[in-house]
Amino acid sequence: MDVFASDASPFYSLSHMLEGYDCPAILVSVDYQILATNAHYRTEFGVVEVTNKPRCFEVSHGYAVPCDEAGEDCPLSAVQQTGHKERVLHIHQTPRGKEHVDVEMLPIHDQQGELLFFVELLRAVSVASAENITSALVGSSKKFNQMLEKVTRVSRSEASVLLLGESGSGKELVAHAIHQSSTRANNALVTLECAGLTDSLFESELFGHVKGAFTGANNHRVGLVEQANGGTLFLDEIGDVPLSMQVKLLRLIETGSFRPVGSSSVKHTDFRLVCATHKNLLAMVENGEFRQDLYYRINVFPIYIPPLRERQDDLPLLISTLLTRLSERKEYHLTDSALQTLKQHNFPGNIRELRNILNRAIVLTDTNLIERRTIEECLTIDSELSQSSSTALLSSSASRENKTSNAQQDWPDLKTAEKNYLSDLMSQHQNDKAKVAAIAGISLRSLYRKLES
Incomplete structure (x- = not known):
């Protein structure tokens, strides 16, 4: 009392x-x-x-x-x-x-x-864990906490958020955390991966289309902005939106109105906007590659997602978390020397790269204790693939006449190594393609293509 x-x-x-x-x-x-x-x-x-x-x-x-x-x-x-x-x-x-x-x-x-x-x-703050693995976001380092504090502050508002960070640093997880902490959490979080989309495909994905709008449009399709009504729209890699489509995106953001492709009817939607990019959008604005008005419209509340090399204190917790998530049937641990080896690595691929390394280690180790030599072998795989890639590029630039033949000599080994790696993942995870694609950091479509090639 x-x-x-x-x-x-x-x-x-x-x-x-x-x-x-x-x-x-x-x-x-x-x-x-x-x-x-x-x-x-x-x-x-x-x-x-x-x-x-x-x-x-x-x-x-x-x-x-x-x-x-x-x-x-x-x-x-x-x-x-x-x-x-x-x-x-x-x-x-x-x-x-x-x-x-x-x-x-x-x-x-x-x-x-x-x-x-x-x-x-x-x-x-339920969307992050400082000690256990119950949340998607884990960490306790100063840089992580600074990022998380901004997430908790902006989540309850309706402000548009721009997530800035390197590939593999966890921007999509942060977008999910913002949505889960918002007043829109009970409605949908809809994601559009903007990279690699043509003008027509981007417009159709975002706004939807009516039957007969174009060749192949055999059915009416509801666009992602309509699906996001009442919830959150997450535009991943916003820097890759075609310049010709940026004015339509700007109009959508400012008015909440849009027209499905092939339709004359104007529809309205209400969503919270979260965008992400690894590119320098301001430099793109200066180069005329990104609209200035759109840049300032999406950059209301920017949040910097720190790369893994700036979160060294979080490495043991991230490793423990990933090992638990990657292996449902067996508990794995790293030796101190193996951990020190990883601490010396720069992780250009960030958390996505760390996940791949640990998944390889699980495949290669014969016990539940992952030793330094296993980690070194996992790191060597990337090094060898990078060298193969560099050799192919150098050979290509050295002689235009031999470009095709050199590429055919250098790249089969790379493709074979990649296919073997994916096949090992498929075997380990009972041919669960969705899970394997998530572990490998590629789309399900890419996984099918790589396994069949």
Whole structure:
């Protein structure tokens, strides 16, 4: 029972006020002492014996000093400096382990404006995990937390989001997290991969078409923007949208109206827009390759997705998570030397590359312990493929006359290695093509083509 939960307490009205919040809340003194907690807090994080005058940083982090003295941001300290409410993302110790928590600190002043107490509101971030593998997003490094804080801030708004990051860094997972944390989570998240689409195909995919609109249009087709009504539309690799289609996309975003291909009827849709790209859109604008008005329309709230090389502290957690997801029947672990080998790798393919490496390691190892030599063998595969590719390109540029013959000599080994790798995945995962395509980071269509070639 809280020490301030009686009518005799001078803080009864303040502690009772905490029950008015629909999330975990605590009352904190200016010297970090937890004075009271509400029922939501006790349910979510456990009972705190406030009679022992515990300090918030001791309970939530296990620190002996305030957060800002332990290398983290401290919302209480920030409020004391600014005089108004502050918000920060923290990793808290909970009965379930370490979890990401969105912390909002509200100051309480007396009539003279003197700071008396703080109300701290704590909302768990369910789309990410700091310690376990229950969420799609996992990590606890500073760069990851900075990214996640922006995700939690923008999710509840209707602002358009532009995700910026290298291929394989997890932009699609972040898009899913934004949707799941939004007020539109109960409706659809619809994804359009913009890369490789022609003008006509892009328009048909996005807006749909009516029967007979063009050769091969044998049926009416509902477009993705109509499917996204009430939910979220995710345009992956927005930088690849054909220039001629960008004006139609801009009109859709600004008015919510569109016409299916071949139709004279105008339709309306309401969606939240999330875009992603690995390209420098601003440079494309300057080169005339991307419309400036569209750029500023989609770049309302940009979020940088850090590459894996900037998240070295997350590598052990990511490895553990991926190994668990890749193998449903057997538990795998890396030796310390194997982990050190991976830490020295630059990961140009980011998390997608790490997943591939670990999947190869599972195939190549004979035990549940993955050793350094196995990891080195997995890394060598990419190196050999890269060298084969470079050799083919050099041979091609050295002699135009020998271009075709050189390519035929160099590339079969690469294709064979790739096909063998995919075949191994198919065997390991009981010919589940959808799962194998996801593991390999390719589309289902590409998987069929590569297996049949």
